[in-house]
Amino acid sequence: MTRCGVPIAALFVIGLGLAGCVDHDENAREFCAKNESLLQAERDDAELEKSSTELGDTEDEIENTMKHAEDGTRPLRLAARDLVDAYAELADLVDDDEATDEELDEAEAELQEARADVRAACADVE
Helix, strand or coil, X not given: CEECCEEHHHHHHHHHHHHCCCCHHHHHHHHHHHCCCCCCHHHHHHHHCCCHHHHHHHHHHHHCCHHHXXXXXXXXXXXXXXXXXXXXXXXXXXXXXXXXXXXXXXXHHHHHHHHHHHHHHHHHHC
């Protein structure tokens, strides 16, 4: 049971491998393109001024494109996860009456760093 001298089982395995190929760079580019306006450095300060609801909406917006990040390059995947976490953390603290200024400052710094990390990861795949 061979086809062109190659066992059919081998052809099946090769076919599965080809069907499962993922273009990590293309997925990363797709994530970056879909979030390009959100990630602009000029928006960094404005992102810190958002309400808890607005931060949550932004988190949801990014989550909607995470499939591309998860199938993207490793640096982008990790940076995108950190970005979602940073938005969630700041959103939780903004309306928390018991949040200290230090906690808010740290969460804001983490969001700024996460935004910069995603921009850097996007620059590597463009």
